[in-house]
Every structure is written in C-alpha cells, then in structure tokens.
Amino acid sequence: MSLRAYILKRIVYTIVLVLFVIIVNWFIFQAIPGVEGAIGSLQGNPRATSQQYQHFQELYGLNKSPLQRFEEYFWGMLTFNFGNSFVTQHPVIDDIVKSGRLANTVLLLGTSTVLGIVIGILFGVVVSARRGSGIDTGSVTVALTTFSLPVFWMGLTFIAVFSYLLHWFPPGKAYPDTWFLFGNPPLAQFILTRLQYLFLPMLVLTLFQYGGFLLLTRATMLETLSEDYVTTARAKGLKERTVLFKHAFKNASLPLVTASALGFGTVLGGAILTETVFNWNGLGLWLYNSIIGKDFPVMQAMFYILALSVIIANFIADLIYGIIDPRIRYE
Amino acid sequence: MKSGTESNLKFNLRRFANFLRLMLSNKMAAVGLFMFLVSAGAALAAPIVYPQNPQNVASAGFLAQPQWVSYFPEGYYLSSNMVVVNNPGFNSPSALQEWSYSNTAQSPYVSISTATIASTGSIQVFSSSPLSLTVYKTFHYPYRGPPSRFTLPSVAVRSQGASASNPIVFSLFLNRGVERSFTLWSKNLTTNDAWISPSYPLDSGSPSLPIAAGVQGGLLPFTEVVFSREDDYTLGFTVTFSAPGTINVTSLGLRLLGNAYGLLGADSRGSDLFAELLWGARTSLFVGLVASFIGIGLGLLVGLMAGYKTGIVDEVLMRFTDMMLVLPSLPLLLVLVAVVGPSIFNIIILIGFLGWMGFARVIRSQVLSIKERPFIEAARAAGAGTRKILTTHIFRNVVSLTYVNLALAVPAAILTEAALSFLGLGDPLSISWGQIISNAQAVNALNDWWWIIPPGIGIAFVSLSFVLIGYSLDEIFNPKLRRRR
Numbered sequence: 001m002s003l004r005a006y007i008l009k010r011i012v013y014t015i016v017l018v019l020f021v022i023i024v025n026w027f028i029f030q031a032i033p034g035v036e037g038a039i040g041s042l043q044g045n046p047r048a049t050s051q052q053y054q055h056f057q058e059l060y061g062l063n064k065s066p067l068q069r070f071e072e073y074f075w076g077m078l079t080f081n082f083g084n085s086f087v088t089q090h091p092v093i094d095d096i097v098k099s100g101r102l103a104n105t106v107l108l109l110g111t112s113t114v115l116g117i118v119i120g121i122l123f124g125v126v127v128s129a130r131r132g133s134g135i136d137t138g139s140v141t142v143a144l145t146t147f148s149l150p151v152f153w154m155g156l157t158f159i160a161v162f163s164y165l166l167h168w169f170p171p172g173k174a175y176p177d178t179w180f181l182f183g184n185p186p187l188a189q190f191i192l193t194r195l196q197y198l199f200l201p202m203l204v205l206t207l208f209q210y211g212g213f214l215l216l217t218r219a220t221m222l223e224t225l226s227e228d229y230v231t232t233a234r235a236k237g238l239k240e241r242t243v244l245f246k247h248a249f250k251n252a253s254l255p256l257v258t259a260s261a262l263g264f265g266t267v268l269g270g271a272i273l274t275e276t277v278f279n280w281n282g283l284g285l286w287l288y289n290s291i292i293g294k295d296f297p298v299m300q301a302m303f304y305i306l307a308l309s310v311i312i313a314n315f316i317a318d319l320i321y322g323i324i325d326p327r328i329r330y331e
Numbered sequence: 332m333k334s335g336t337e338s339n340l341k342f343n344l345r346r347f348a349n350f351l352r353l354m355l356s357n358k359m360a361a362v363g364l365f366m367f368l369v370s371a372g373a374a375l376a377a378p379i380v381y382p383q384n385p386q387n388v389a390s391a392g393f394l395a396q397p398q399w400v401s402y403f404p405e406g407y408y409l410s411s412n413m414v415v416v417n418n419p420g421f422n423s424p425s426a427l428q429e430w431s432y433s434n435t436a437q438s439p440y441v442s443i444s445t446a447t448i449a450s451t452g453s454i455q456v457f458s459s460s461p462l463s464l465t466v467y468k469t470f471h472y473p474y475r476g477p478p479s480r481f482t483l484p485s486v487a488v489r490s491q492g493a494s495a496s497n498p499i500v501f502s503l504f505l506n507r508g509v510e511r512s513f514t515l516w517s518k519n520l521t522t523n524d525a526w527i528s529p530s531y532p533l534d535s536g537s538p539s540l541p542i543a544a545g546v547q548g549g550l551l552p553f554t555e556v557v558f559s560r561e562d563d564y565t566l567g568f569t570v571t572f573s574a575p576g577t578i579n580v581t582s583l584g585l586r587l588l589g590n591a592y593g594l595l596g597a598d599s600r601g602s603d604l605f606a607e608l609l610w611g612a613r614t615s616l617f618v619g620l621v622a623s624f625i626g627i628g629l630g631l632l633v634g635l636m637a638g639y640k641t642g643i644v645d646e647v648l649m650r651f652t653d654m655m656l657v658l659p660s661l662p663l664l665l666v667l668v669a670v671v672g673p674s675i676f677n678i679i680i681l682i683g684f685l686g687w688m689g690f691a692r693v694i695r696s697q698v699l700s701i702k703e704r705p706f707i708e709a710a711r712a713a714g715a716g717t718r719k720i721l722t723t724h725i726f727r728n729v730v731s732l733t734y735v736n737l738a739l740a741v742p743a744a745i746l747t748e749a750a751l752s753f754l755g756l757g758d759p760l761s762i763s764w765g766q767i768i769s770n771a772q773a774v775n776a777l778n779d780w781w782w783i784i785p786p787g788i789g790i791a792f793v794s795l796s797f798v799l800i801g802y803s804l805d806e807i808f809n810p811k812l813r814r815r816r
Contacts, residue, residue: 021658147742150750150765153787153790154787156777269659269660269662276754299666
C-alpha cells in the first residue's frame with residue numbers, strides 16, 4: 001500500500017468516526033426530556049397563551065418531525081452551527097472561540113502536554129539505562145504515585161500551599177479580572193502575569209501526564225535495550241547517550257505515538273478537572289458549568305468538539321506512524 | 332467422585348497457597364496486598380465503629396478543628412463537646428438526682444417527682460398554693476472560648492389546673508454565674524392536659540433564641556454572648572403558680588457542640604470527618620471493584636468473541652470497540668450522569684460500561700495467537716465445541732491477563748468516581764472521598780488541611796495498592812518481565 005492509499009484509508013475511517021460521534025451525541029441528548037418537557041408543561045398552563053406555546057415550539061424546533069430535527073442537527077454539527085446557549089443566549093460557537101476559552105484551553109493543554117511528554121520521555125530513557133538503581137525505583141514510585149493521586153486534589157493542595165500559604169501564585173483564573181475592565185497591560189507585563197497565572201494549573205496537568213509517558217518509555221526502552229543491535233552499538237564504542245537516544249529510543253518511540261493519541265481523551269478529562277479547580281476560563285470549566293446549569297446546546301456542542309479533538313489527535317498519530325514506520329502500511 | 336472433588340479442592344488450595352507465597356516474596360506485591368488489606372479493613376470497620384451514616388449526624392460544631400489542635404498554644408480557646416443533662420427524658424426516678432430546687436421546694440405545699448404520661452417520662456411539679464419554684468442544674472464550663480453551637484431538645488410542658496385567669500408561667504433559662512440570666516423560652520400555660528413546645532428550635536443558630544433572651548442585634552454570636560468565659564452555668568426552669576396546679580416537663584437537656592472534635596474535626600455541617608473518611612473508603616472500594624468487574628467482564632466477553640470468531644463478527648466488534656475508544660471518557664461520563672441522574676448504581680454501571688474497550692483489544696490479540704496453537708487444534712480434533720474450547724482452553728490461557736487488568740482497572744474506576752463526586756455528580760446519599768474534597772472546596776476551606784489531605788491520601792493509597800498488585804501480578808505471570816538475577 002502506498003502512503004497515499006494509507007492516508008486515504010485513514011481519512012475514510014476518520015469520517016466514519018465523526019459520523020459515529022454525531023449519532024451518539026444525538027441519542028444521548030434525545031434521552032433528556034429537558035426542553036421538550038418544559039415546553040410541554042406550558043400547554044396545560046392557563047397563564048400561557050397558545051401563541052407563547054407556538055413561539056417556544058418554533059424557537060426550539062419542536063414542531064418539526066424527529067427526522068427533520070436530526071437533519072438540522074446533523075448539518076449544524078458539520079458546519080459548527082450549534083444554536084444558542086440557554087444561559088448566555090450567544091451562539092455556542094462564539095462562546096467557544098470568540099470568548100477566548102478555546103485559546104485558554106489550548107494554551108494550558110499545549111504547554112502541559114509538551115512538558116509532560118518531554119519530562120516523561122527524558123526520565124524514561126535515562127531511568128531505563130539504570131534499571132534497578134535508586135533513581136529507577138525512585139522515579140517509578142513517584143510516577144505511580146502521581147498516577148494514583150486525583151488530579152483535582154493535587155490542584156487544591158497546590159493552591160493551599162503555593163497561593164494561600166506562600167502567596168507565590170494566584171489561586172485561580174486565567175488572568176486578573178481588572179484586565180477585563182481596563183484592557184491589557186503592556187506586552188512584557190502581559191506575558192509575565194499570564195505565565196504566573198498559568199504556572200500552577202500547568203504544573204498539575206504536567207504531573208498528571210508525565211507519569212504515563214515515563215512508565216511507557218521505560219517499558220519499551222527496556223525491551224529495546226535487550227536487542228542485539230543495541231549491544232552492537234555499545235560494542236562499537238559509541239557514547240552511551242548516542243546509544244540510548246539515537247539507536248534505542250528511535251525504535252522504542254513508536255508505541256508512544258499511538259499511546260499519546262489514545263491517552264488524549266484522558267488528558268481532556270484531567271483538563272476539565274484542572275480548569276474547574278483553578279477556575280481557568282477554558283472549555284473544560286465551561287462544559288462543567290453547562291452541566292451544572294443544564295445548558296444542553298453547550299453540553300452537546302462541547303461533547304462533540306472534545307470527541308472531535310480526540311479523533312483528530314488519533315488521525316494525526318496515524319499519519320505520523322505511517323510516515324515514520326513504513327511497516328504499518330503493509331498490515 | 333467425592334474424593335475426586337476433595338483432592339481437586341486440596342490441589343487448588345495448595346496452588347493458591349503457593350501463589351500467595353510467590354506474591355508475598357515479591358516486595359511490590361506484599362506492599363500492595365498490605366495496603367489493600369488496610370483499606371478494606373477500614374471499609375469493613377466503618378459501619379461497626381460509626382453505625383450511622385456520618386453525613387446525617389451533627390457530631391460537633393460547624394467546621395470544628397481536630398481535638399489535638401487544642402493541645403497546641405494556638406488552640407487555647409477551643410472547646411469540646413459537652414452533654415449537660417444525662418437523662419433529659421426523666422425516664423427513671425433517679426433522673427431527679429442531677430437537679431436542684433429552690434428553697435420553696437421545701438415547703439409542704441410542693442411535691443416533685445417523676446411521672447410517666449403515655450409512655451413519656453417527665454418531671455412533675457405539684458403545688459397546692461400560689462408560689463414560684465425553680466428547678467435547676469449547675470455545671471462548670473471549663474473552656475476559655477465559647478462552644479461552636481449549643482442545642483436543647485425541644486422541651487415540652489403540660490399543665491393541669493391552669494386557666495386563662497390563673498395561668499401557670501413556665502420559663503426556661505440559662506444563667507452565667509449569678510450575674511446574667513438568659514431566658515430561652517417562656518410561656519403562660521392556660522390549657523390543661525396538652526403538651527406544649529416552643530415554636531422555634533432551641534438551637535443557638537436559631538434567630539428566635541436571642542430575641543427570647545433579649546440580646547438580639549448584638550455583634551457577637553449568641554454562643555459567645557452566653558458562654559463568654561469559663562464559669563459555672565445554670566440550666567433550669569422556673570414555674571410560677573397562681574393557683575394550685577401540676578406541671579410536667581420533659582425533654583429538658585442541653586448539649587454543647589465544641590469547635591474541637593475527634594481526630595480530623597468536622598465539616599461545614601458538623602459531620603465527623605474521620606467517620607466520613609472511613610465511610611468514604613466503603614464507597615470508593617465498592618464502586619472501584621464492582622465497576623471494574625463489569626468492565627473487565629465485558630471486555631473479556633467481547634475480546635474472546637472477536638478473537639475466536641473471525642470475519643464479520645470480529646470486524647464489527649473491533650470497529651465498535653475502536654469507536655468507543657475514541658470517545659473521551661470523562662466528558663461522556665459527565666454528560667451521561669447528568670442525563671440519567673447521580674445514583675451510585677448508575678455511576679457504577681456507567682463506569683463499567685465505558686471501561687471495557689482497552690481490555691477487549693488486549694484479549695482479542697491474545698486469543699488470536701492462542702487459537703493457532705496445536706493444542707486448540709487437538710481439542711477441536713477431539714470433538715470439543717466452540718464453547719468448550721473458549722471456556723476451558725482459551726480462557727485458562729488469558730485468565731492471568733484478566734487478573735492483571737482487573738487490578739489495574741480498579742484504580743481507574745476509583746479515580747473516575749472521585750472525579751465525578753468532586754464535580755458534584757456523585758451520589759449525594761453515600762459519602763465518598765471525592766465528595767469530602769468537594770465539600771471542602773465548596774466552603775473554601777483549603778487551609779483546613781485535615782479536611783483536604785486525608786481523603787486525597789485515601790484515594791491515592793487505595794489506587795496505589797491496586798496498581799502495585801497489578802504490576803507485580805504482571806511480573807509474576809509474565810516471565811519475560813521478571814528481572815534476571
């Protein structure tokens with residue numbers, strides 16, 4: 001199979017996945033009586049006129065047949081036209097993009113994921129070369145512990161220690177409220193303050209992620225290090241660093257690509273919790289607020305977008321895999 | 332036949348003993364097992380030590396600090412719980428011993444006794460002449476600071492011989508020393524043979540109580556106004572007869588809820604945090620174990636089916652698994668729990684039904700390689716059917732994987748439940764560790780580390796125990812991973 005055919009196959013598969021998510025999302029929210037029930041109760045209410053009833057029926061599209069509604073919903077999902085939020089009355093897509101929530105989430109997720117991957121892989125490679133040593137047991141134990149600690153609990157303890165006790169970092173929010181009123185400060189101060197606000201949530205999400213990468217890197221490295229070509233490289237007298245990173249890690253890195261894509265859904269879960277703890281004005285906090293406030297159009301749109309991002313992450317991982325490991329094309 | 336099963340049992344027992352020995356020789360497994368036994372012990376002991384769900388019991392004052400804080404210099408003002416009246420129901424004549432009477436009680440016109448009216452014990456005061464009489468109990472309040480809250484049971488009085496023209500006046504009071512008297516409730520009794528209680532709760536938090544005592548509008552909380560210092564306090568009631576009559580009083584007690592309590596203090600509703608911690612272990616372990624059993628069972632089923640049956644069954648099952656795998660689990664769970672409602676049953680089912688995909692893939696790939704081995708072919712040649720081959724031959728070869736994945740699925744389920752509870756989508760009726768942390772955040776009590784830290788450690792402790800057991804099982808079952816010695 002050529003690379004092009006492989007990519008084509010992946011694209012078709014990705015489209016099928018997107019359709020699956022759209023259909024699942026539809027059925028989940030069909031189970032909620034929410035809007036229909038509320039408007040249905042208007043019908044028997046003597047204070048509500050039939051015009052009001054009609055108005056609300058039209059507003060929420062309840063006068064249409066389920067098939068028509070599905071059709072409308074389906075195109076809405078494809079064109080990112082999710083309707084209006086019950087709470088803010090703005091179009092949901094505006095609340096996602098224009099409000100800066102998407103940017104905030106990307107900032108938090110991006111920095112912590114990069115840090116988590118770099119730290120996890122570095123430690124994993126280093127530790128695998130010293131199997132059974134103190135640093136090996138130590139870092140595996142720490143990784144397992146951060147793995148077992150609830151991410152929201154880490155966030156709360158960090159707030160208690162670093163903001164309430166030591167006053168080093170603000171206890172929450174993405175940036176000071178005063179910016180909203182008086183506009184952004186000069187660039188240097190802007191960056192510094194945002195970094196200060198970013199640090200704690202980023203630290204929590206990094207700790208949430210690095211353990212998995214460390215353990216996985218260590219496991220695949222241990223397997224690779226017992227291969228003959230590693231012994232050969234060592235016998236050639238190559239530097240240990242070259243052996244580890246150039247010879248062993250290059251081959252051990254393949255499962256990491258898939259694992260990081262598959263783990264992306266879990267990371268999103270961690271991001272929801274972190275954003276909630278730190279009151280970080282991103283998509284996770286917004287999803288949480290919409291669930292608490294029963295804002296169904298937002299819930300539906302957010303679930304779709306989160307699932308879509310996992311699908312895209314998997315698609316990208318498949319592409320990278322296809323490029324760096326030619327064997328996969330002949331499966 | 333009987334001896335056959337017996338020897339079989341013996342063999343299995345010996346095998347299990349050998350397996351245990353193997354596990355205990357592994358340091359990681361031994362630590363994990365020990366940690367699991369500790370948490371399981373806590374979960375089992377919880378209803379024995381604290382028979383009632385601690386969420387429903389006000390054990391101490393709101394936000395009470397741990398008892399041991401009072402031994403430190405900064406805790407000098409803390410007070411503890413006190414029960415002032417031992418028998419508030421006057422169920423036996425000996426209940427009178429803790430009470431004292433004013434001088435008029437000596438007069439020949441008065442008699443004081445206990446009486447049981449319609450199975451309700453009470454203290455009965457009879458007077459044949461118009462006079463005033465006080466029944467009281469003096470107690471020493473030994474703390475420098477005020478209690479967090481004090482409550483009295485809803486006192487009930489019943490009069491005989493009273494009328495609108497000749498009322499019996501009943502007044503309940505709490506005095507500090509001899510200088511200050513606080514009337515908690517007073518009532519002109521004019522009707523006969525009916526139990527009468529105050530219309531407001533006799534609780535220091537009730538706004539009616541300071542009004543009755545005539546100290547409303549002050550800046551200090553009522554508890555601080557009353558218990559302003561270490562002193563002798565008097566609880567009692569005064570009855571004024573204007574004609575011969577009888578009065579019965581019951582539910583006459585006083586309970587002081589301190590602002591220091593127990594090992595870990597109390598939460599914002601006065602519930603014992605240590606009891607909640609023990610009860611939380613039950614919820615976490617229960618949800619973790621049952622949900623992961625469901626998930627692993629489903630995964631085993633799907634994996635065996637997909638691996639053994641090739642063709643369309645395999646294709647459909649695996650495509651479906653891949654699709655499910657792509658749905659982000661926590662957002663999906665949040666949305667689903669919001670839809671179906673947060674009961675513990677729903678949460679377990681949902682976590683279980685969203686946790687089978689990874690394991691199904693593992694089992695499938697294992698089955699794919701096992702079913703090509705000669706012994707399966709031999710079994711088929713010997714006439715074994717699909718079910719026989721799947722349940723005995725193939726299943727026995729993946730059972731070790733099942734154990735490992737089961738152990739690793741439990742912490743995931745526990746953490747998921749904790750996350751749901753933390754986000755306010757846990758079962759409100761069964762306290763869990765996530766909920767304790769959520770409660771602390773709701774009142775912004777992040778500085779009360781005795782509230783925040785223990786449940787987090789609990790979650791990590793239980794999760795880590797299963798992770799350790801899982802990894803060591805993996806090492807035991809999978810000789811490739813065993814370290815060369």
